[in-house]
Amino acid sequence: MLEIYAGMVLVALIGIYCVVRKKNMIKKVIGLGVLTNSVHLLLITIGFQENGIPPIVTPTNIEYFVRYAVDPLPQALVLTSIVIQLSVTALALGIVILAYRGTKTLDMEKLNNLRG
Amino acid sequence: MDIIIRTVVKGLFPFIVLFGVYILFHGHLTPGGSFPGGIIIASGIALLMLSFGLSKAERTIKEKTAHMTEAFAALLLVSIVLFETFVRSVLRPTGTIFELWSAQQILFLNVTGGVMVSMAVILILFLLMKE
Amino acid sequence: MLLILFSATFLVLVLRRDEIAVAAILFSFFSVCYMLLNPDIMVVRFGGWLPPFGIVWVLDKFNLFFALIVTGVSSFVAVYSLKYIKERRYRFYTLLCLQTIGLLGISLTGDIFNLYVFFEILSVSSYALVAFFLDKRAIEGAFKYLIAGSLTSTFILIGIGMLYGLTGTLNFADLASKVSLASPYIVALGLMIAGFSLKATIIPFHAWKPDAIEGTPAPVGAVFTTASTAIGVYGILRILFIFNLIQLNWVLILFGVFTMLVGAFMALAQVNVKRMLAYSGISQIGYVVMASGFGTLLGLTAGMYHLFNNAILKSILFMGAGIAIYVTGKDNLNGMGMRNTPLMVCMGIGLLSLSGIPPLNGFVSKWLIFMASWEISPVLTALAIIASAITLAYSFKIFSAIFLTTERVEKDVPKILLIPVVILTIICVLIGVFPQIGMNIVEPAANALLNHSQYITAVMGG
Amino acid sequence: MKGILFFACLVVFGSLLLYVFLTPSFASWKNKQVASYYIEKGLEKTGSANLVSSIVWDFRGFDTVGEETVLFTAAVGVFTIVVFGLKRRK
Numbered sequence: 001m002l003e004i005y006a007g008m009v010l011v012a013l014i015g016i017y018c019v020v021r022k023k024n025m026i027k028k029v030i031g032l033g034v035l036t037n038s039v040h041l042l043l044i045t046i047g048f049q050e051n052g053i054p055p056i057v058t059p060t061n062i063e064y065f066v067r068y069a070v071d072p073l074p075q076a077l078v079l080t081s082i083v084i085q086l087s088v089t090a091l092a093l094g095i096v097i098l099a100y101r102g103t104k105t106l107d108m109e110k111l112n113n114l115r116g
Numbered sequence: 117m118d119i120i121i122r123t124v125v126k127g128l129f130p131f132i133v134l135f136g137v138y139i140l141f142h143g144h145l146t147p148g149g150s151f152p153g154g155i156i157i158a159s160g161i162a163l164l165m166l167s168f169g170l171s172k173a174e175r176t177i178k179e180k181t182a183h184m185t186e187a188f189a190a191l192l193l194v195s196i197v198l199f200e201t202f203v204r205s206v207l208r209p210t211g212t213i214f215e216l217w218s219a220q221q222i223l224f225l226n227v228t229g230g231v232m233v234s235m236a237v238i239l240i241l242f243l244l245m246k247e
Numbered sequence: 248m249l250l251i252l253f254s255a256t257f258l259v260l261v262l263r264r265d266e267i268a269v270a271a272i273l274f275s276f277f278s279v280c281y282m283l284l285n286p287d288i289m290v291v292r293f294g295g296w297l298p299p300f301g302i303v304w305v306l307d308k309f310n311l312f313f314a315l316i317v318t319g320v321s322s323f324v325a326v327y328s329l330k331y332i333k334e335r336r337y338r339f340y341t342l343l344c345l346q347t348i349g350l351l352g353i354s355l356t357g358d359i360f361n362l363y364v365f366f367e368i369l370s371v372s373s374y375a376l377v378a379f380f381l382d383k384r385a386i387e388g389a390f391k392y393l394i395a396g397s398l399t400s401t402f403i404l405i406g407i408g409m410l411y412g413l414t415g416t417l418n419f420a421d422l423a424s425k426v427s428l429a430s431p432y433i434v435a436l437g438l439m440i441a442g443f444s445l446k447a448t449i450i451p452f453h454a455w456k457p458d459a460i461e462g463t464p465a466p467v468g469a470v471f472t473t474a475s476t477a478i479g480v481y482g483i484l485r486i487l488f489i490f491n492l493i494q495l496n497w498v499l500i501l502f503g504v505f506t507m508l509v510g511a512f513m514a515l516a517q518v519n520v521k522r523m524l525a526y527s528g529i530s531q532i533g534y535v536v537m538a539s540g541f542g543t544l545l546g547l548t549a550g551m552y553h554l555f556n557n558a559i560l561k562s563i564l565f566m567g568a569g570i571a572i573y574v575t576g577k578d579n580l581n582g583m584g585m586r587n588t589p590l591m592v593c594m595g596i597g598l599l600s601l602s603g604i605p606p607l608n609g610f611v612s613k614w615l616i617f618m619a620s621w622e623i624s625p626v627l628t629a630l631a632i633i634a635s636a637i638t639l640a641y642s643f644k645i646f647s648a649i650f651l652t653t654e655r656v657e658k659d660v661p662k663i664l665l666i667p668v669v670i671l672t673i674i675c676v677l678i679g680v681f682p683q684i685g686m687n688i689v690e691p692a693a694n695a696l697l698n699h700s701q702y703i704t705a706v707m708g709g
Numbered sequence: 710m711k712g713i714l715f716f717a718c719l720v721v722f723g724s725l726l727l728y729v730f731l732t733p734s735f736a737s738w739k740n741k742q743v744a745s746y747y748i749e750k751g752l753e754k755t756g757s758a759n760l761v762s763s764i765v766w767d768f769r770g771f772d773t774v775g776e777e778t779v780l781f782t783a784a785v786g787v788f789t790i791v792v793f794g795l796k797r798r799k
Contacts (some may be wrong), residue, residue, distance in 0.1 A: 002731065003725060005727060005730040005731065006727065009723045009726050009727050010723070012405075012723070012726070013722070013723050015717050015726075016398070016719060016722075017715075017719065018353060019394060019398055020398075020715070021712075021715065025390065027754075028394055032394070032397050032398070032401075035401050035406075036401055037399070037763055038399075039401055039404050039756075042405065042730075043408050043411075043776075044406060044410040044549075046411060049630050054147065054746065054758075055760040056146065056147065056758055056759045056760065056761075057752050057758045057759075057760070058569075058758065065748075066749055068746055069748050069760070071741060071744040071745060071748075071749065072751075072760040072761050072764055073411075073417075073743065073744050073747060073764060074408075074411070075761045076761050076764040076765045076769060076772075077360060077407075079151055079224075079405065079761070079765055080148075080364065080765070080772055080773060080775075080776045082150055082151070082778060083233070083539055083776045083777075083779065083780055084367045084779050086237075086365070086780070086783075087371055087779045087780045087782065087783030087784075088367070088370075088393070088397055088783070089365075089369060089392065090240045090244070090783050090784075090787055091371060091375065091783050091786050091787055092390075092393050092397075093244060093372055094243070094244065094392050094786070094787040094790045094791045095378055095386060095389050095393060095790060096390070097244070097373070097791060097794075098378070098381065098386050098389060098791070098794045099386045099387070101794070102383055102386060103383075114735065123776065143759065143762050144757040144758060144759050144762045144763070145757075145758050145759060146759065147759065147761075149759070149761070149762045149765065149766075150765075150766075159778075182782045183788075184785060186781065187781075190777055190778070190781050193774060193777055194774055194778075214780075219765075221755075221767070222755060222756075222757045222762055222763060222767060225766045225770070226762065226766065229773070229777060231768075232777055232780070232781075233777070233780065236780045236781060236783070236784045237780075239784050239788070240783065240784055240787050242785050242794060243788060243791045244787070244791065246792075246795065293770065293771040294767060294770055294771070295770070296768055299742070299743050299746075300743060300747070300768055301768055301769070302745055302769055302770075302771045302772060335789065335793055338785065338788070338789045338793075342782070342784050342785060342786065342789070345778065345782045345785070348778065358772075360769075360772060361769075361771060361772055361775065364772050364775035364776055364779070365775055366761050367775075368775060368778055368782060369778050370784065371779055371782045371783055371786060372782045374786065375782070375785070375786030375787075375789055375790060378786075378789075378790050379789065381790065381793065381794050405726070409729050409730075409735075412730075412735045413729075413732070413734065413735060414742050415741040415742060415743055415744065416742070417743070430728075431728070431729045431732045431735070434725050434726075434728070434729050437727065467714065688760075
């Protein structure tokens with residue numbers, strides 16, 4: 001289990017680094033995606049179980065289903081969260097397109113004229 | 117674009133949409149459901165846009181149609197879920213459990229949600245491609 | 248109520264009529280008022296499932312108090328925007344309705360993941376509203392807000408994941424019985440509080456706010472500085488009190504004092520009206536957070552009363568400044584001179600009340616805050632009075648820049664822009680003269696927050 | 710200097726997260742009453758073989774509606790921003 005959690009934390013840190021330190025706007029949006037995906041990984045891992053089977057009842061597995069099925073709730077949460085991430089990314093890209101048309105650059109520093 | 121890509125896409129497009137619809141309708145039996153199904157349908161349209169350009173895709177589904185369908189599907193969805201207890205008494209789960217005609221409420225919601233998701237994603241794609 | 252709000256959103260989009268949206272938001276405001284009269288805690292179970300398994304909305308006094316602020320501000324803004332927004336108005340109203348849905352959902356829900364979903368509805372619609380004017384400043388503000396907002400809402404999601412992993416449930420009331428003061432829980436709740444501090448603009452998380460507000464339409468600025476900050480404070484208070492984390496309150500007091508002073512000083516240095524008002528809003532939130540951090544009934548009442556008054560005052564000021572911008576076409580403090588007697592009276596009252604001059608409502612809540620802080624430490628009282636004095640200074644700066652300059656524009660102000668401002672000013676004076684009116688709403692709310700065992704039994708029992 | 714400080718913050722944040730994930734009771738099956746209720750009763754209560762679907766649309770249907778609303782909001786927002794932004798430039 002340690003490897004999965006460590007991997008998730010590593011991916012999350014890469015995402016935060018990308019969002020905060022990169023100057024390019026597209027890279028910032030990509031960083032957001034990486035960060036959110038790492039959280040999805042975390043949520044899925046919470047439902048993990050040894051020898052688990054998918055939480056879908058079929059005629060063949062109905063006898064031992066209750067004992068081995070993994071937790072279905074995090075999967076539902078991830079499904080919801082993916083849609084939210086999709087919509088945020090779409091809106092972000094729309095804003096980036098407009099910013100690019102206005103200034104012909106993707107650099108955050110050159111866009112930055114609101115200060116103080 | 118390339119003729120090979122165009123031919124392949126032309127052949128593949130109906131099957132992609134069909135596969136999406138299959139996933140929508142079997143959301144309560146197999147993995148998948150409204151969101152994956154809707155996204156698969158939308159990805160078919162995205163393929164059309166990439167290979168044939170916006171105008172051909174516009175001929176398959178109009179931007180305005182997508183917008184209106186999305187709004188109405190969303191409205192339907194909200195009203196169904198808010199009156200869920202009432203709906204459950206009308207659409208009583210009948211039929212044997214592992215067949216298509218079971219859990220009517222979830223089936224119906226899956227299809228409505230799938231329509232909404234696919235239309236929303238198609239709309240967003242249209243808008244971002246217009247740039 | 249929610250169905251009407253939802254359907255109004257879609258109808259506005261399809262039919263392109265704005266009056267539907269205004270009617271829907273007003274309707275939700277009045278239904279919240281009606282529900283406040285009900286003494287019991289109401290629990291709405293969606294789909295008929297019992298609480299830990301399904302989603303519930305809990306309508307207790309504390310939740311309804313925030314719902315009242317949110318819908319009240321939104322309805323005044325909706326009336327005001329009928330004239331203020333000139334083009335693409337039906338789009339604006341669609342987004343405004345969605346934002347109201349988000350705010351209302353956050354304040355009423357009793358489920359932690361449902362809270363996240365509504366938080367995202369609020370965030371996504373407000374990103375779009377910030378970018379609404381589509382000029383360079385609006386785009387930049389929207390992008391900064393989007394990055395900061397998505398980063399912190401991811402923190403909230405991580406916090407939710409941790410809580411689910413530690414306790415195996417997502418319901419507030421169910422969580423409250425399982426969460427203890429062990430350190431893993433504190434990390435999880437701290438992440439969520441950090442997420443809400445962004446909306447509440449407590450000082451290390453404040454940087455997006457002035458940037459975002461500078462480019463927005465003024466009525467949206469009013470919603471931002473009142474309703475979304477109120478929602479942020481709601482999240483923080485709900486988490487702190489229902490999970491009994493009152494031992495951590497010194498953190499709140501520290502951040503509150505810091506926010507209060509820095510916000511006031513920054514406001515003094517601004518030249519743009521909207522930016523100055525944004526910093527002023529940050530400073531007022533500092534008062535609220537500090538007073539709530541005392542943890543006593545008096546402190547909590549004072550803080551929430553100040554939040555309530557701040558909502559009224561900031562709406563007056565943003566709408567008044569919006570009228571000035573509408574008439575003169577500039578938002579720089581130099582060159583905004585205009586003459587209009589009713590507006591001058593309203594803005595004057597609003598600014599005086601903001602800095603705590605006696606017969607007005609700002610004085611009532613500030614006096615309560617001073618009293619509450621005196622019980623803890625006189626130093627805090629002194630700091631609060633200093634911040635209040637600075638408030639008076641920048642209030643005078645705004646007032647003189649708009650109404651006392653030599654070059655003034657003589658132009659009629661549309662009546663519909665003035666109506667909400669005048670109504671709010673009347674409420675402001677009324678509360679100042681009869682503070683008991685506001686007290687009747689605030690005190691039950693503070694009591695409901697402190698006696699959270701009632702909340703838990705209402706949700707779980709029976 | 711700023712970079713080093715930032716990396717230090719990242720490391721502290723990451724180790725805090727790991728600390729929580731490695732607490733012994735984290736994600737253990739015994740504190741999952743809600744999940745076991747879904748697994749045991751989900752099939753007979755909703756009649757859907759796919760339990761994820763039954764949670765998404767039935768037990769927590771309101772969440773999903775909220776999620777579709779987010780998608781709708783994004784579509785409206787992108788429409789507002791992009792289409793009118795393009796018109797204004799011309």
